[in-house]
Amino acid sequence: MQTRSGFCYPRPESDNQDPFRGKRKLGLGFGEPYRKRHRLSSSSEAAAAAGEYGCGSGHDLFDGIPDDLVLLILSKLSASATSPSDLFAVLITCKRLKKLGVNPMVLAKVSAKSMAIRASKWCESAHRFLKLCADSGNLEACYTLGMIRFYCLGSRGNGAAMMARAAMGSHAAALYALAVIQFNGSGGAKTDKDLRAGVALCARAAFLGHIDALRELGHCLQDGYGVRRNVTEGRRFLIQANLQELATVPDAAAAAMAIGGGGGVCPLLSDFGWALEEREEHxxxxxxxxxxxxxxxxxxxxxxxxxxxxxxxxxxxxxxxxxxxxxxxxxxxxxxxxxxxxxxxxxxxxxxxxxxxxxxxxxxxxxxxx
Ligand SMILES: [Zn+2]
Ligand SMILES: [Zn+2]
Known part of the structure; x- marks a missing residue:
């Protein structure tokens, strides 16, 4: 990897004039809201604003940090960010962070919560950001964009291919999503249903601990749907699904005690009559x-x-x-x-x-x- 320091490699004069130039070229569209918020009307004011953050024309400590170290920090940030704004707030800080922020090494690590884009905020920039993440090998981005393209944008073949990319990387939700598509023959005719393929995909997702896949597989085995009927084995998968649900409860020990006492709200064995708390969806x-x-x-x-x-x-x-x-x-x-x-x-x-x-x-x- 190339290591660059601002002290060793002076920047071209033109690079220091407009810190938003790179953003416009990349077309991610973060410049205008920033300008409006900070009332930046000219490039000189923008450069002055960037200077406040240590990225202006003068050299400072930030300039002395090599690129690979900044990339490492950005990777950690993108992996731990809890909302899209966490990452974008850093990217709009200066030209250098913007450029390094779209490095494949950073995009490959972008967390699921950073890609949790709301439908009301969907735009070409959001689409391009997810695509960049997916192209960098981010499996979560492949799955999310695959689902959006398949169901919302009507791009069935492309959406399924993106989900398949995630599934090949053992992304459990993508495996399960493809299983649902196979069970229903989604995007095709009724005769395109492939129950055996659905069960096979479901089994792979269940093996990775995906709760819906475990439950689906349990019901398939109990009903003999796409697989030879085996009620005992099906029941075992349903119990496993419920145990996985218990593992997602924040205070599992207290929940287990509630079961021991015969009361309280706990998802354990919810398939068999226990109350179930609504979980957070993907x-x-x-x-x-x-x-x-x-x-x-x-x-x-x-x-x-x-x-x-x-x-x-x-x-x-x-x-x-x-x-x-x-x-x-x-x-x-x-x-x-x-x-x-x-x-x-x-x-x-x-x-x-x-x-x-x-x-x-x-x-x-x-x-x-x-
Ligand atoms: Zn459904
Ligand atoms: Zn009914």
Whole structure:
């Protein structure tokens, strides 16, 4: 890697005149809001402002730090940033940080929270930023952009290819997303469903500990859907899914004590009747929910009824309906099971709910039908 120090390599005169020039050339569009916020009307004022941060024409300690060290610091920052603004606030500081901030070494480490772009803020710059991260080998960016392109932008082939790139790098959510696409034949005809491929992708995601994949695989095994029926093995995967859920609880020890005492709200064994706290959905799912809430769906298409999923149908009657009430529909068994526990158990038709309670099967979601 090339190491450069401002003391050893004087900069060309023109580089010091306008710290926003690099940003405009890269087209990331961070310059204008910064100018407005700081009322910078001319390039000389902008250069003076940059000087306050130690990046102006005068040499200072920052100039003496070699590039590879700055890259290392930026990589750590991008990996630990908790919001997109954390990273962008640094990138707009000066030309040098802007240039080093888009180095592939930094972009490959950008955290999931830094890429959690809201649908209302979606623009060409955000798209380009995610693309740069994906091209740098950032698997989270490949998955997020793949989901957005596949479902929101209608670019099915390209979106699926990006998700496949993430899946090849063992990105569990991407493996599961591709499994859902295979189960539903999303983006194609009903005959494009490939249940065996769906189960195989699901198994790989489940092996990596993905909770939805574990639950999906458990239901597939219990129902003999795309795989030979094995109720015992299916139940084992469902228990594993619930144990994984317990591991995500911040205070797992207190939750376990609550179970021991027979009370409290704990997600452990939620498939078998325990109360379940709503978990935080992935940024890609939140993006899709916001996107389709704002823009609406194509005529005749439906959203997955699990509110945190955000997947829309890609053709009519793609999703399976609840076999009891027929009023809700789901992209997957995992979404159905989760929504059943969170809401639908109380909403499904009263008579069926009463029957299920009498039969002692109130915690199990009814079978879905195509
Ligand atoms: Zn129902
Ligand atoms: Zn869903």
């Amino acid at each position: 940024a890609a799912n939140r993006f899709m929910v916001e996107w389709f809430t704002a823009k609406g769906l194509e005529e005749g298409m439906r959203m997955c009824s699990h509110g945190g999923c955000g997947r829309p149908e890609t053709r009519r009657h793609e999703f399976r309906r609840c076999s009891v009430c027929g009023a809700v529909n789901y992209c997957s068994r995992a979404c159905q099971a989760l929504h059943w526990k969170l809401a639908h158990k109380a909403e499904c038709t009263p008579m069926d709910r009463w029957n299920l309670a009498v039969a002692g099967a109130g915690a199990a979601p009814p079978a879905a039908m195509g």
